[in-house]
Amino acid sequence: MRIFIYFEGSCELFDVSPTQTVRAMKQMLKENFLVQLPDDNHVQYFLELTYGGATLQDSWALCDVGINSGSAIRCLIKSEQNPVIHVFNAVTGETIPVMGSETLLHMSVAGLKTLVSMQCGLPVSAFRLSSLAGVQLYDCNQLQHYGTAVGATLRLDSWDGWVDFLHGCLLGHSLTVQSHLSDEKVVMRFQLRVALYIAAFLGHLDLADWLLERGVHAEEPVGVHPYRQWCHQTAHQDTGKCPIHVAAENNQLLILKLFVTKKPLTLACQDFGGRDPLKITIQHGHRDCVRYLANKMCSVVSLPNISLPMRIYLQMQRWMSLGQKRVSSVKCQYGGDSLKAWVVDMLLVDGFSQSKMSSKCRKADIEPRGGIRAKALQPLPPISNLLSLSHLPFKRTPHQKRHIFQPVNPSDFKEMQKRHKLDRKEERLNKINEGDKRGTSTLPPITMGNLSRPVFVGASPKPSKILTASLKSSHHCGHTPSENAIYCLSIASTFTEKPWFKQLSIARTLIRKCVPSRIPPTWTGPFQISSLSA
Template identity: 65%
Template structure:
């Protein structure tokens, strides 16, 4: 077939077989256009072929991604900077690249933690950084003090027992977040504040709505762990950020609407640098958020005897709050900082006791997990004017689910009880699926339905042999063994890959995903 390659204002035709890979096409383009690519320690150049709005990978075949005869492929020379250092995230298992020049090695550890927090979506008070030798990096020092060189892989660790909790927050699974909350009320309150911060950064509406119902405020700083309440004055500056600020930084418009609908006073919330959400959105260049915040700030508030612009009303409320804080500080002149700790609480002193941040998994038996879950479901103090997203989501779900397994009156009570439990689990799975779809609407990722449980009866095919189920199971196990991914994970991977072709209609993207899945199966065979 004949395809057109557009490169630097010129367009040339190439006769290639349909099964030619993208990598082989790049070699043809290099020879035809005499392209010279430079590569050094800091900058690397490479060719990129794009079609349908997506960058083509070297291992793809042209026919697999919908390229036919007469298609036009764009060729560009991409220049990428090499990462100066890497950070291994023990929570997600990913390696975060820190881009820049060698001058980055002279910056402070506090600045590096800010960069890592933006990339990982975790608050700075939930993790620590350490060298490959296990030496902890402190905010007041610089990277050069630890003899860190270009290419060093640092390690990000979180509080012991927090790995599963943070993983659930990053994906927006509300039920899993509930089951991994601490038994101590002070620690649990801090965990809920962290969860709202991550939900605002990732755009998880269901999780954010549930946290607002529990009394967590979007204009309240995340702060530090209760173990470090004694050193708030020397804490990282970004620990004073609020969820409303991170939502403006991340351009999460739906989260911003949720926060402001719940409490309009969040519009006047200031970050450690003295910026309100509107100024944060302006500096980040998020037009939709700026338009929405500006329209809210210049709306009118109706009072009993007058009407005021909302910006003036917020300024008055800010003056009142400052006066209340000053009056409270005058009454408590003996202590400059309000300490929330109690006698007997645990404190951590850097350099003397163990930091309790080694990313160790939570070890708990069945009895403890039940007790933690019951403790987590206790509601915190809430306000009367709450805006619940989960309530809006529940309106779209059917009021009655079709029964997948009938229960006869003559069956034993154990069988009926088991059937009711299975039906309840399926309802929970449906609610989780709906919340995943709503929370991922901003990210553009494909979410498949929950994994089918073994308790749900599978359809019986007429004429099928008794060994057909065993053959299907063996085929799925063989597929997972050869590809390294389960069929579900492979489907998610192919659908996500096909969604990168933004210029193609959705049905075309689905066809590309089916072709990629079929190719993986044929390659394994």
């Protein structure tokens, strides 16, 4: 078949095979147009073919995506910047690429932690960076002091026993977060602040609402771990960042509305640079957040006997909060329950004590939380010993019950078996009668062999073959047919210049060609399962 190729303002006609792959097509275009891609270690150049508004993958065949004779394909030279540093996240198992130039190697470790925190969503006080050899990177040093080269891989580790807790925060599951909180009160309060930070970063509205009800404040900085409170002078400057600032940076409008509705004082909360949430949203160009915060700052607060502008009301609230903090500090000084670390608590100093940040899972509790110790099970003797002791006479201790063993005739044993079967039948009949009385009935177990596969009438000349092909491909790649269908529909939806029926035919062709074998293990896709029934 003949197709048209557009490249750098020129259009040429090519005779190609319908089964030719996109990779072979690119090689043919390089030889025909004499394309020479620059060789640069920092920037990668490659050819990209687009058809119908979608980018063609190298493993696809032309007929799989509906390219017929007379179609037009656009060819472009694209460049992709290689990451300067890779950071392996031990919490999620993902690798975070850090983009930039080679001057990134001359920055401090604290600056790198800020970039990593803005990508992964974890506060800087919840993780540390180290090399693959296990050398910890301290904030005050530069990357070049550790011999970090371009393309190097660093490791991100969190506090020991925090992996499951952070997974719950990243997914927004409040029950998981609650079940993995620390037993120490000061550590638990720090974990709650970390959870609200992550919820504000990712926009988990339910988790943020639950944390606010627990007493966590959106205008309160995350701070440092209680084990490092005595060394706060050397703490990272981002430890003073509040969840309200994180929500403003990441354009989380619903989270901002929740914080401001719960406590209007968050509008006047300033970060370490003296910026309030409105200034942060203006600098990042988030129009919806700027519009909402500006309307709030220009609004009027109606009190029972007076109406005040929002700025004056915020100033009054700030004075009241300062007074409350002073009163609470005095109470804690004279016997109150303080939430800060004591002198007898654990103290971690960089370079002098062993680090407690290696992403280890929490150890299993030896004793249950109820306070009752679990009894150790006595090991059973080997079977050979039991057989050798069977001929010995039985001795009964005073604390043991008396067991009498009598011989049983074979006929009596058969009668006992019959009675046991009759009793079981009577129990089944009683259960069925009880279910009928309640209006329920038990159904027999369903096996996959008895089920008939559905047939889509009118979808294609032989729709059953299409379904069989999808089932075979799903069995081959280890995914369910619904996952393969969702993945193929998402690929077909990238052909934005094609009508919906044409995209559906492309998805069917991809299913028949076993293209879904390239589905990543953690891919979910933009489509829902309910969209397949439509």
